[in-house]
Amino acid sequence: MRFETKTVRAGIVPDPTTGAIVPPIYQTATYVLEKVGRNRGFDYTRASNPTRQMLEENLAALEGGRRAVAYASGLSAVDAILRLFEPGDHIVSTDDVYGGVYRLFERILSRYGLRFTYVDSTDPKKVERAITKKTRMVWIETPTNPLLKVTDLEAVGAICRRKRILCGVDSTFATPALLRPFEFGADLVMHSTTKYLSGHNQIIGGAVVVNDDGLFERLKFVQKAVGAVPSPFDCWLVLMGVKTLAIRMARHSENGMTVARFLEAHPKVKRISYPGLESHPQHQVARRQMRAFGGMISFELKGGIPAGRKLMNSVRLCSLAESLGAVETMVTHPATMTHAEVPKRDRLARGLTDGLVRVSVGIEHPDDIIDDLKQAMR
Ligand SMILES: Cc1ncc(COP(=O)(O)O)c(C=O)c1O
Numbered sequence: 001m002r003f004e005t006k007t008v009r010a011g012i013v014p015d016p017t018t019g020a021i022v023p024p025i026y027q028t029a030t031y032v033l034e035k036v037g038r039n040r041g042f043d044y045t046r047a048s049n050p051t052r053q054m055l056e057e058n059l060a061a062l063e064g065g066r067r068a069v070a071y072a073s074g075l076s077a078v079d080a081i082l083r084l085f086e087p088g089d090h091i092v093s094t095d096d097v098y099g100g101v102y103r104l105f106e107r108i109l110s111r112y113g114l115r116f117t118y119v120d121s122t123d124p125k126k127v128e129r130a131i132t133k134k135t136r137m138v139w140i141e142t143p144t145n146p147l148l149k150v151t152d153l154e155a156v157g158a159i160c161r162r163k164r165i166l167c168g169v170d171s172t173f174a175t176p177a178l179l180r181p182f183e184f185g186a187d188l189v190m191h192s193t194t195k196y197l198s199g200h201n202q203i204i205g206g207a208v209v210v211n212d213d214g215l216f217e218r219l220k221f222v223q224k225a226v227g228a229v230p231s232p233f234d235c236w237l238v239l240m241g242v243k244t245l246a247i248r249m250a251r252h253s254e255n256g257m258t259v260a261r262f263l264e265a266h267p268k269v270k271r272i273s274y275p276g277l278e279s280h281p282q283h284q285v286a287r288r289q290m291r292a293f294g295g296m297i298s299f300e301l302k303g304g305i306p307a308g309r310k311l312m313n314s315v316r317l318c319s320l321a322e323s324l325g326a327v328e329t330m331v332t333h334p335a336t337m338t339h340a341e342v343p344k345r346d347r348l349a350r351g352l353t354d355g356l357v358r359v360s361v362g363i364e365h366p367d368d369i370i371d372d373l374k375q376a377m378r
Contacts, residue, residue, distance in 0.1 A: 003062070003177065004246040011057025012239065025236045026050040047224045051232040055239050056207070059197070062176040062242070063189050065209035067216040069223050070235060074172060074192025075100050076228035077206030079109075081137075081168055081188055083222045084215070087113025090134040094121040094151065096144035096350050099339035101170070107341075120350075122282055124155035131159070137166040140186075143173045143286070145324075146298045146334040146358040147351055148273040150282035153289055157185020172196070172325070177249035178291045182211060193230075195325025196294075198241035199248055203234040248327070251363045252295030258366040259359065259373070260297050268307065268377050272299040295361040296324060298334070300353060301377070308333065308355040314376035317368055324360035329369050332358040 001009065015024050026049055031042045042048055052070050060068040071077040078101055085091070093105065095118040105116045119126040121140055131138070138160050142151040153169065160167035168188040169181040175196045181189045191197055193205035210216050223229060230238075253276070260274035272279075275286035276293030286293060301307035311331070312320050318329040322337050332338055335354045339347060347353075361369060 001061070006058070006061045007177075007245045008243050010061035011054045013054065023051065023054055023236070023239075025232050027232050045232070046227050046229055049229075049232050049235070051239070052230065052235045055230075055235040058239060058242060059191070059193075059207050060209050062245075063209040064176070064180050064182050065189065066211045066213065067220075068207050068209040069216065069219040070193070070230050070238075071206040071208070071223065072228040072230050073204045074170075074190070074194055074206035075104055076226075077190050077192070077208050078104060078170070080219055080222040080226065080228070081190060081208060082109050082114060083226070084166075084218055085114055085136050088115070088134060089113075089136045090115040090117065090132055091137050091139055092117050092119060092127055092130045092135055093139040094141045094144060094149070095119055096147045096149050096352070097139070097141045097170070098145040098172075099334070099342050101141070102339075103341045118346075120149075121151040121156060122149050122285075124152055124159060127156055128159050128163075131163050131165065135163070135165055137168050139168045139170070141170040141172075142179070143275055143294065143296065145173065145296075146332070146338065146356060148173075148275055148280070148296055148298055150275050150280075150286045150290075152282075152285045153179075153181055153184035153186065160187070161185060173294055173296050174290060175245060175249055175294075177245050178253070178294055179289060182209075184289060187212065188215065192325075193238045194323065196249065196252070197245065197325075198238045199245065199326055200237075200241055201323065201326040201328065202241075203230075203237050205230045205234050205238055248363060249294065250292065252361060253292035255363065255366045255369065256293060256295040256297060256361045259361050259369055262370050262373070263297065263299050266377065268301050268303070270300045270302045272297065296358070297361060298356055298358045300355045300357070304353075304355040307377075308357050311357060311373070311376045315372055316375070317364070317372040318359070318376075324358070326360070327363045329362035329364060329372075330360045332360070334358050 056068040
């Protein structure tokens with residue numbers, strides 16, 4: 001099956017009793033056993049659920065992986081991956097990661113003995129230099145939240161293979177419609193399904209896709225033992241969202257490019273980051289490894305913090321909101337919202353300034369999005 005067909009079909013089985021083309025939501029906590037020691041494949045929803053299983057099979061197929069494990073949120077998916085390691089283990093991470101991932105690493109997991117080093121992974125040499133004998137995984141976010149930095153996955157994947165460590169990729173911004181990290185040597189592909197995969201601002205969810213059965217078993221064990229599972233209804237909503245992923249990502253990418261070109265040419269814009277623009281420092285890498293460039297843009301206005309604030313407070317069509325990757329265009333202020341917990345010094349060192357504005361370009365008519373940004377920047 002080709003990608004577009006998989007989005008609609010993979011893993012989805014019509015209801016066995018009625019033939020309903022849309023699978024039912026198996027909204028049940030438990031299952032009646034046939035007799036002691038014999039069930040029909042399911043015994044308790046924390047361990048497994050038919051709706052969740054359909055979603056997991058669908059996501060594995062989309063990524064070109066073997067198996068997937070769904071979690072209650074993107075962060076619980078990251079947490080599950082990190083539970084593969086032992087106290088004293090070291091992880092090399094992209095420096096510009098989502099603020100919540102940074103908070104999880106620094107404020108929770110480091111208390112249990114995991115150690116993290118943050119590097120600008122757009123330079124694979126820096127990744128290699130940061131690897132020590134204790135390093136177990138390189139954690140890459142590409143494109144990054146919020147600066148849209150792009151990492152050369154082929155180069156980093158090769159380093160990880162040479163050093164015999166895992167390569168984990170947070171592919172939330174790209175989705176398998178635009179990027180398939182397994183093609184470049186990734187071992188684990190993680191998603192916040194809250195974003196583009198569900199696509200409609202309705203649920204919080206996460207998933208990890210792997211190609212290795214051993215990793216799958218360990219992640220599945222964490223899913224059951226820790227219990228951060230998504231509800232059957234939420235899994236169903238992601239499945240319904242995924243059906244339109246290919247066409248939504250094409251439209252997000254078209255609109256993203258149109259809005260990025262508008263912003264780049266606007267006299268009040270000081271700098272802009274969008275992987276599809278020739279001015280983006282990793283544009284060539286993005287061209288090589290991504291099928292299109294998506295809907296995420298970040299930019300800074302010449303008037304700095306007050307100008308950025310005025311823009312965000314003046315939008316009428318676009319919504320000032322946390323989150324991204326849905327059909328509605330949303331603007332976000334990373335410094336006070338998504339990345340508020342990254343220490344200011346670290347934020348500024350990475351280029352995440354107080355004046356930075358992040359836009360998740362939706363699938364509305366691009367002229368309406370641009371008209372709104374124009375009036376908000378006046
Ligand atoms: C790149 C990235 N990874 C992970 C997450 C965490 O996902 P969730 O909010 O579903 O826990 C987010 C949330 O914004 C994100 O942007």
